[in-house]
Amino acid sequence: MEKYRIDQSKGMEFGLYTLGDHLPNPLTGERISAEQRIHEIIELAKLADQAGLDFFSVGESHQEYFATQAHAVVLSAIAQATENIKIASSSTIISTSDPVRVYENFATLDLISKGRAELVAGRASRIGLFDLLGYNVRDYEELFEEKFDLLRKINEEEVVNWSGEYRASLKNAKVLPRPKNGSLPIWRAVGGSPASAIKAGYAGVPMFMAHLGGPASVFKRTVDAYREAAERGGFDPTELPIATAGFFYAADTSQQALKDLYPHINEGMKKTNGQGFPKQHFAQGVDPHNIMNIGSPQEIIEKILYQHELFGHQRYIAQMDFGGMPFDKLRKNIELIGTEILPAIKKHTAKK
Amino acid sequence: MKIVALSGSNVGSKTRTAMDYTMKAIHKKNPEADVTLIDLAEYDVQFSDGRNYLEYDGDTGYVTKTIMEADAIIIGTPIFQASIPATLKNIFDLLPVNALRDKVVSILVTAGSQKHYLVVEHQLKPILGYMKAEIVQTYVFIEEVNFYRKEITSDDVFLRIDRLVEDTVVLTETYTKIREAKEAEYDF
Numbered sequence: 001m002e003k004y005r006i007d008q009s010k011g012m013e014f015g016l017y018t019l020g021d022h023l024p025n026p027l028t029g030e031r032i033s034a035e036q037r038i039h040e041i042i043e044l045a046k047l048a049d050q051a052g053l054d055f056f057s058v059g060e061s062h063q064e065y066f067a068t069q070a071h072a073v074v075l076s077a078i079a080q081a082t083e084n085i086k087i088a089s090s091s092t093i094i095s096t097s098d099p100v101r102v103y104e105n106f107a108t109l110d111l112i113s114k115g116r117a118e119l120v121a122g123r124a125s126r127i128g129l130f131d132l133l134g135y136n137v138r139d140y141e142e143l144f145e146e147k148f149d150l151l152r153k154i155n156e157e158e159v160v161n162w163s164g165e166y167r168a169s170l171k172n173a174k175v176l177p178r179p180k181n182g183s184l185p186i187w188r189a190v191g192g193s194p195a196s197a198i199k200a201g202y203a204g205v206p207m208f209m210a211h212l213g214g215p216a217s218v219f220k221r222t223v224d225a226y227r228e229a230a231e232r233g234g235f236d237p238t239e240l241p242i243a244t245a246g247f248f249y250a251a252d253t254s255q256q257a258l259k260d261l262y263p264h265i266n267e268g269m270k271k272t273n274g275q276g277f278p279k280q281h282f283a284q285g286v287d288p289h290n291i292m293n294i295g296s297p298q299e300i301i302e303k304i305l306y307q308h309e310l311f312g313h314q315r316y317i318a319q320m321d322f323g324g325m326p327f328d329k330l331r332k333n334i335e336l337i338g339t340e341i342l343p344a345i346k347k348h349t350a351k352k
Numbered sequence: 353m354k355i356v357a358l359s360g361s362n363v364g365s366k367t368r369t370a371m372d373y374t375m376k377a378i379h380k381k382n383p384e385a386d387v388t389l390i391d392l393a394e395y396d397v398q399f400s401d402g403r404n405y406l407e408y409d410g411d412t413g414y415v416t417k418t419i420m421e422a423d424a425i426i427i428g429t430p431i432f433q434a435s436i437p438a439t440l441k442n443i444f445d446l447l448p449v450n451a452l453r454d455k456v457v458s459i460l461v462t463a464g465s466q467k468h469y470l471v472v473e474h475q476l477k478p479i480l481g482y483m484k485a486e487i488v489q490t491y492v493f494i495e496e497v498n499f500y501r502k503e504i505t506s507d508d509v510f511l512r513i514d515r516l517v518e519d520t521v522v523l524t525e526t527y528t529k530i531r532e533a534k535e536a537e538y539d540f
Binding site: 063126127128137138140255258259262273274275278279280282283 | 402453538
């Protein structure tokens with residue numbers, strides 16, 4: 001785990017992620033400016049850092065209702081504004097970028113942040129960027145696999161010799177600057193289904209698993225498939241970290257949490273995905289065995305510990321800013337995480 | 353209430369003829385309903401390439417968005433090679449998983465032979481069920497002999513279509529009320 005900068009004696013890591021969505025607050029119908037949204041994301045990272053959270057990440061989506069297309073630039077501002085928190089992408093769509101440029105950006109980010117940068121590479125769940133950036137969506141899988149391989153090669157080798165189908169060959173290429181300690185933790189983003197997890201496992205790459213809703217036990221299959229594949233690929237699964245990522249919201253009671261969060265998720269998803277979140281499914285989100293971490297701080301602690309027992313993961317990443325959530329609510333959540341949730345999680349998951 | 357009448361083929365005229373009468377029946381009984389007829393023969397719809405339905409432009413985007421905004425969909429389809437036409441299957445492929453949740457879907461079929469009667473049961477209803485539609489179980493099956501030069505010649509067909517429209521509207525109103533009552537109970 002050391003290679004991935006994870007110290008399990010300190011307990012499971014807890015972080016935040018944002019997709020960088022830029023949506024109206026459904027309660028007022030108003031949308032803050034892109035400028036304000038970006039500054040609020042930087043501020044959120046600052047608060048998370050001050051509250052002792054371990055990790056903060058920003059995603060890229062190249063379409064309407066998003067503001068962090070240039071996520072590496074936003075992360076660089078976050079690097080400057082924070083001191084201890086790890087910072088990463090969630091995720092970088094490597095398929096439609098040049099791995100050399102991506103690596104240069106994130107190695108630089110690692111230097112700016114003094115060794116706190118990580119990279120999560122994904123395939124994109126929203127595919128508008130293929131047209132925008134001049135790629136054919138029919139190459140969706142191959143673009144990712146080839147460029148992800150190259151990205152990892154650049155990370156592991158200072159002098160790169162490589163040839164592939166979607167990018168010019170590299171001959172004795174030095175990709176500079178190098179990260180602070182020579183390499184970066186690079187994760188594969190997995191959308192919850194076992195197929196993609198198996199690819200991550202075979203390659204011996206850490207898995208960053210996103211989950212929307214449903215029973216936690218369903219995602220255990222993905223975790224198991226990942227570890228089994230890693231073993232078949234000749235890797236030791238106990239040396240490969242797993243992060244899980246999904247909706248989070250804490251309030252005084254679970255009923256209040258549902259009330260505060262639902263309109264943001266439902267209206268936000270209508271705008272970005274074209275379908276809302278059914279109330280019936282959302283109401284099940286407070287069930288102790290549901291993967292969504294919604295409820296009172298105590299309920300959330302129990303849920304996260306249950307998930308930890310199930311998955312044995314090293315990091316949990318919460319998404320709580322989706323759909324125009326007002327900043328005062330985010331501030332309140334960070335406070336609850338920092339004072340109640342985080343200390344309990346750390347205490348119960350620290351490996352002696 | 354938003355109703356889409358979807359004529360699912362770009363070949364032939366019988367399904368469209370039956371859908372034209374269906375439109376008339378809706379207008380007559382439910383003048384307040386917001387009804388849109390989409391005849392796939394009149395649109396240039398591309399094959400699904402896996403993207404989100406919001407990301408399609410032109411006719412494809414118009415058709416998918418209009419269907420997704422509907423409360424009820426009346427599908428008219430012929431039977432080709434003992435199945436639904438590719439044009440109609442493509443519409444389902446363009447839409448997301450669970451696309452028909454909270455929508456009532458009813459069916460009208462035109463076919464050259466009685467042998468095709470169960471095609472809807474075996475091939476169309478499973479798709480609608482998978483996509484979470486509330487299906488109006490009884491469908492209108494119209495044989496070729498009931499048409500003469502783009503006219504329906506059977507009073508029985510008119511009456512059956514009238515009943516299909518009525519069932520579609522009644523079930524849509526009913527399911528809407530049930531859903532509203534259920535959602536109000538959640539208190540969030």
